[in-house]
Amino acid sequence: MPDNRRFLLQRRPDGEPVREDFELVSEPTPDLAQGQFLIRNHYASLDPAMRGWMDAGGNYMPPIPLGDPVRATTIGVVEESRAEGFEAGMWVMGLNALEDYSVGVAGGFTQPIDPSMVPEVTNYLSLFGAVGMTAYFGFLEVCAPKEGETVLVTGAAGAVGSVVGQLARIKGCRAVGIAGGPEKCARLTEKYGFDTAIDYKGKDEAALTKAIAEACPDGVDVIFENVGGIILDAGLMNLNLHARVGLCGLISEYNTEPRGIRNLWQLIVKRAQIRGLLVADYVERFGEGAAQMGEWAAAGKITIDEHVDEGLENAFDSFMRLFAGSNQGKMILKIA
Ligand SMILES: NC(=O)c1ccc[n+]([C@@H]2O[C@H](COP(=O)([O-])OP(=O)(O)OC[C@H]3O[C@@H](n4cnc5c(N)ncnc54)[C@H](OP(=O)(O)O)[C@@H]3O)[C@@H](O)[C@H]2O)c1
Numbered sequence: 148m149p150d151n152r153r154f155l156l157q158r159r160p161d162g163e164p165v166r167e168d169f170e171l172v173s174e175p176t177p178d179l180a181q182g183q184f185l186i187r188n189h190y191a192s193l194d195p196a197m198r199g200w201m202d203a204g205g206n207y208m209p210p211i212p213l214g215d216p217v218r219a220t221t222i223g224v225v226e227e228s229r230a231e232g233f234e235a236g237m238w239v240m241g242l243n244a245l246e247d248y249s250v251g252v253a254g255g256f257t258q259p260i261d262p263s264m265v266p267e268v269t270n271y272l273s274l275f276g277a278v279g280m281t282a283y284f285g286f287l288e289v290c291a292p293k294e295g296e297t298v299l300v301t302g303a304a305g306a307v308g309s310v311v312g313q314l315a316r317i318k319g320c321r322a323v324g325i326a327g328g329p330e331k332c333a334r335l336t337e338k339y340g341f342d343t344a345i346d347y348k349g350k351d352e353a354a355l356t357k358a359i360a361e362a363c364p365d366g367v368d369v370i371f372e373n374v375g376g377i378i379l380d381a382g383l384m385n386l387n388l389h390a391r392v393g394l395c396g397l398i399s400e401y402n403t404e405p406r407g408i409r410n411l412w413q414l415i416v417k418r419a420q421i422r423g424l425l426v427a428d429y430v431e432r433f434g435e436g437a438a439q440m441g442e443w444a445a446a447g448k449i450t451i452d453e454h455v456d457e458g459l460e461n462a463f464d465s466f467m468r469l470f471a472g473s474n475q476g477k478m479i480l481k482i483a
Contacts (some may be wrong), residue, residue: 148176152307153216154462157434160201163402163470166463167354168201169217176248184228186239186249186257190455192220193466198401207425216244221482222260222271223249236436238262240271244423245462267453273306273477274444274451275437281395281426282310287318288408289424290369290393294319297363299382300341302373304331306451306477307395309339311371313449316340319342320369325355327472334475338450348377355381366390374399375446376406392421398452402470452476 150173151406158168178355179185199206211218221243227235230253233239237439241257243249251257262268265275273279285307293300298315303324312335315322324335325345332344345358359381366387375397376446383392389467392414400406414421429436443449454474456465468474 149247150174150298150387150402151176151246151248152459153247154459155214156201156211156217157213159203159213160402164198164201164463164467169228169463171460171462172181175301177228177250179250181228182253184201184230184233184251184253185226185346186221186241186243186251187226188221188223188224188243188249188482190222190269190272191243191245191462191482192276192278192478193462193467193469193480194220194277195396195398195401197466198271198470205428213240216412218242218279219245220272221249222268223483233259234372236306238268240276245253245459245480245482247459269453269455269479270451272479273453274310274440274449277426277449278306278477279310279440280429280433280436280479281307283316283440284313284319284429284432285393285395285424286369286371289422290371290391292318292369295321295364296368296371297321297323297387298371299323299325299359299363299367299385300371300373301325301378301382302342302396302398303335303339305358307476308371308373309335310449310451312341313443315369316342316450317443321365322358323367324357326372327465331472352377355382369393371395372397375408376400376422377409379408380410383408383413386413386417386419388417389421390417390419392419394421394423398470453479455479455481457481 160168163437222240240260263396304326312322322341324341335341335344367385370382370392373396376399454476
């Protein structure tokens with residue numbers, strides 16, 4: 148058996164992660180106990196949420212123990228098995244780690260997947276995985292969009308945001324996206340069908356509030372929030388009566404002390420609601436969401452970009468793209 152390269156969390160990041168917080172080590176590939184199977188990881192999903200798992204407090208998941216490999220959803224192939232139902236050669240997906248080989252347990256979180264059901268096996272990490280399902284259930288159920296409404300999406304050129312914008316158009320809404328830089332803004336309107344886009348770079352809260360007002364002359368009925376900070380506060384200043392804010396993520400605060408929401412009073416003025424959402428709540432309905440996504444994708448109504456970097460040795464740089472904004476779509480690391 149070859150050695151197992153593992154990308155370990157060696158130190159809890161203080162603010163923005165630095166290279167020294169991690170170490171790539173080589174360890175013997177583990178022996179299997181009865182009921183276990185060995186997964187050769189091919190692709191790993193790099194998600195902003197992983198940053199929270201690196202902190203001592205954790206979030207909706209316990210913190211990654213120091214010295215453990217960084218937790219990540221992976222897809223791979225069963226290399227060897229002592230578990231019923233997991234034969235060698237079978238493709239699987241599960242919450243594993245950034246490493247060449249992971250050990251799965253029958254009855255655990257790793258489940259078989261069928262690559263013939265999707266155009267590319269990586270789509271299980273994007274449109275048909277947690278990202279697509281966050282957009283699908285988070286937007287359609289939590290934000291309850293109605294035809295003709297104006298939907299403001301922040302982090303709009305990213306994996307979740309780009310899908311939400313397309314869902315808004317499918318539902319007959321006006322989709323307005325906020326993203327960083329002219330290229331991403333062009334992608335919003337030209338590729339994902341947003342009605343208009345706002346470049347947040349170089350804008351303070353007042354300028355953002357004004358830009359949103361200009362882009363949304365009828366006000367904002369739904370905010371799908373991925374970013375937080377001044378972008379969320381500027382959005383709140385433009386809410387319509389009975390608007391809904393779906394709080395999906397606050398990426399602008401993952402590496403800093405939380406700034407908090409300053410314009411919360413707008414929820415009173417507009418009798419609006421804000422609700423947090425977590426994709427894990429919908430796991431049992433993923434089949435339903437994926438089937439609908441599949442129909443829309445086949446009809447050319449929805450698309451997602453995947454940004455695939457290669458090599459476990461590049462895990463740090465690839466992960467940090469999420470915070471630098473240099474990922475062009477769902478961030479995926481090819482391991483093998
Ligand atoms: N609640 C859930 O169940 C759930 C599930 C999945 C994801 N999420 C959340 O959804 C959000 C998007 O995740 P994703 O996987 O789709 O990642 P992504 O949007 O593909 O990548 C992250 C993007 O965030 C933007 N960003 C980073 N730092 C920023 C800052 N300081 N200010 C403004 N924008 C910033 C960057 O785009 P720009 O170049 O435009 O700045 C970057 O490309 C995250 O907040 C994540 O935590 C939540």
